[in-house]
Every structure is written in C-alpha cells, then in structure tokens.
Amino acid sequence: MPSILTDPLHQKLLLVAIALGMVMDGLDGSIVNVALPTIAAAFDTDAGTVSWVIITYLLMMAGLLLVFGKIADRGFMKGIFIVGLVLFTVGSAACGFSPAFGILLAARIVQGLGAAMIAAVAPLLIVRYLPPQKLGTGMGVLAAASSIGFAAGPALGGIITHFLSWHWIFLINIPIGIFGILFSLRVIPADLPSAEKTPFDLFGAVTLFGAMVFGIFALEEVSALGVTDPVIIITTVLCVLFTVLFIVRELRTASPFIDLRIFRKWQFSSVLVAFLIINVVFMGVIYLLPFYLSSAMNFDLAVSGLFLLIPPALTGLVCIPFGKWSDRYGRRWFMVAACIVVLVFNGIFAVMVPESGILPLILGLVLMGLVFGIAGGPGASRIIENAPKGEEGTGSSLMITTVYFGGVLGTAVYAAIFTFATAAGGVVAFTDLEPAVFLSGFRFTILVGLFISVIAVVLSYVVRDEKKSAE
DSSP: OOOOOOOHHHHHHHHHHHHHHHHHHHHHHHTTTTTHHHHHHHTTOOHHHHTHHHHHHHHHHHHHHHHHHHHHTTTOHHHHHHHHHHHHHHHHHHHHTOOSHHHHHHHHHHHHHHHHHHHHHHHHHHHHHSOGGGHHHHHHHHHHHHHHHHHHHHHHHHHHHHHSOTTHHHHTHHHHHHHHHHHHHHHSOOOOOOSOOOOOOHHHHHHHHHHHHHHHHHHHHHHHHOTTOHHHHHHHHHHHHHHHHHHHHHHHOSSOSSOGGGGGSHHHHHHHHHHHHHHHHHHHHHHHHHHHHHHTSOOOHHHHHHHTTHHHHHHHHHHHHHHHHHHHHOSHHHHHHHHHHHHHHHHHHHHOOGGGOSHHHHHHHHHHHHHHHHHHHHHHHHHHHHSOTTOHHHHHHHHHHHHHHHHHHHHHHHHHHHHHHHOTTSOOOGGGOOHHHHHHHHHHHHHHHHHHHHHHHHHHHHSOOHHHHHO
C-alpha cells in the first residue's frame, strides 16, 4: 500500500508533475481548435471531417482511461505515467511532421494513447499519496490544470499558427515532454506492485471501447451521410451490439471492468451526469468559437487566440481557491452556481451577433472561465465522495473519463448539429460557407446546448452534500 506523503514540499512537487501532465493532455485536446480552419483548407476538407483531428485524440483518452486506470491501480502508477509522457512526446513529433491528413490522424491516436496513460494515473496519485483533507485542493489542481489546458489550447494554437504554422502547435510539446519525463522520474514515488492479482476483464474493456468508437463515428457522420446511409446503419448497430455485450458481461462476471452496480446509487449517477453535461457543453462551445471568430468576426488567428486566452486565465485564478473553499463549506452550491453560469454564457452566445461588438463576446468568455473555476475541484471531489464505499478508486477513474468523454462527445455532437444546420444541400467545406449561414448554424447549435444545460442544474441541485445529509 503506497504511503501518504507527509512532506509539504514533496506534496507540492507531486502536484506540479500531475499539473504538467494534465495541462499537456488538455492543451492538445483543444490546441488544434483554432487551427481547424487552416488545417481544413490545407487538406481541402470540410468542418465536420476536420473535427476528427480532435475526436481521434479525445476518443483514445475516453476509451482507454479506465483500462490504464485499472492497470495503474495494481501498483504501476509511476511506470504508466512515464510511458504515457514518452508516447505523448513521440506522438506530438509525428503530428508536427505529418505530410497528409491520414498520417496526422494516426499520429493523434498515438498521442491520445499517451495522454490516456497520463490522465488515468493523475487522480490516483492524488488519492493515494495526498492526505484526505487535501482531496479538494488536489482535485482542484488537477481540474484547473486540465481545464486551463483545454481552454488555453485554442488561444495558443491561434497565436502559434498565425506567427509560425499549424505544425508548431504539436512540435512545442517535445521540449515540454522531455522536461516532464525527467521531472516526474524524480518526484513520483516508486511503484509498489500489488500482491493481489485480480483478473483483468479484457472482454469488458474491448466492448466498451468498441461501443464508444462506433457510437461517436455514427454520431459525427450522421448529419453528413444521412440516417439511411449503410455506413451509419452498420456503425449504429455495432454500437448497440457492443453496448449490450458490455452490459451483459459486466453484470455476469465476478471481476467486472466497471462494476455497473456503482450506478445504483442515484446520487453518484446524478453528479457524474451533471459533470458530464458541463464538459459536453463547454467543449462543444470551445470547438465552435474559433470558427465564429474567424467567420463572423473576421479575426485573424492571433487576435482569436488573444480572446480565447480569457477563459483559461480566469480558470487558473479561481479554481484552486474554490477547491479549498469546497473542502470547508461543501460542494453542492458551487456546482449549482457553475451550472447556472453555463446557462448564462450559452444564452449570451445564442443571441450575440457581430454587430453587437466585442463586449458580449468578452462577457461570454469571462463566464466560460468561471465555469471550471467554480466547478473544477468541487465537481471532481463530489463524484468521488458520492461513490459507494470502497469504490472511490472507480469513482476517480470515472470522473476523469467523464472529462475526456465529455470532450469527445461535445465535439462530435456540436460538429454534427452544426453540419446538419449548415449543409442543407450536402457537406460544404468550411471555407465555402457564407457568413450568414455559419451564424445561423452557430446560434442553433448553441441553443441546443443551452437546453441540455438545464438538466445539469437540476441534477446538481437534487444531490445534497454528504455531510449535510447526515446532519
């Protein structure tokens, strides 16, 4: 059993290593967003197809996080974290030198594989090595790092692409990755493999990943190909088949990949779904905003990048303090407030037009930054605290999976809705869209997200904090 770190300096250094890995993970989940129009033009593809540059990366993370979490839980946390950094760095180099769209997607898969290893281990390091009274602080750091990476990605991507080229949004990871490997080797405690050898449910892992892959593909492509297209029909059937096989397997095996009975506790299911919705809506908007800034506002990439720096700056300022406050005062009302902020910024984006100027845009971006500033630590901690007793490790893995699955689901859903709303006569390349058509599709997609966000408000409100319910 790993020992709790008592040295405050070692605790801080561990959090720095975790934060570095999570910033890199989150950054490359969205750094390509603002460069998507440029990449789409370079490879002569449409806005829906180019979204696979994001989806392939996030899908690897969402599909493999639990796999690596299970392996890491057996005492291989440091090893998996270091290997993840190595694969992430190698994948980044391959992305930067990709000469074709297909090679870029393949390199993103390698990069996503490494990112999944890093993200799977990060919450386990906090749970295993930090004192329980610092859970909110640790999760606040983790959520802040991931959210800052996600939100800062489009900003840095815009600036780098404008002054250099889109290739450099990947190449900058190489020196950072090398430093991260060396630093993590020093500060992460050595692995202590568990003597307990429980069977690994490979069939469950494969069927869950298959369900995700086929489901996301069908969801992403249905607006372009149509519901009756054979490819959509086949992938939808396969998604359903893999889902059924996964559920049947998990309910019957003695050592399930995910013990589905964890969802019998409605409080856990509610806070997990609320956190998922926040991530879906947030990442969906992050996916669309760079297109809005370039098409509707006529900003160049550097200016777009500067505007998109607003959310991560605010998240970084307030996320850790809110995590600490939630340790002291409870999590419930912080989450309710964050969900209401999601509603408000969606409302602003749904009605704003270029003629309104930059003030509505800035206000919406400020509110976006507050969302994970408020919800990062409290939301993540709330999921773990509401997990059934003895399932805290599974809860932490599902929490981080929710972050990245929310990212891939949000990107796919928003890309599909946007394509549906703007391609009445067939798929249209982004560069061929009329500004008025784009604006109409943008506003329609944002409105859909607004209505979904109402569910998150309700689910966050109905679950009381554990301490309060016991009083």
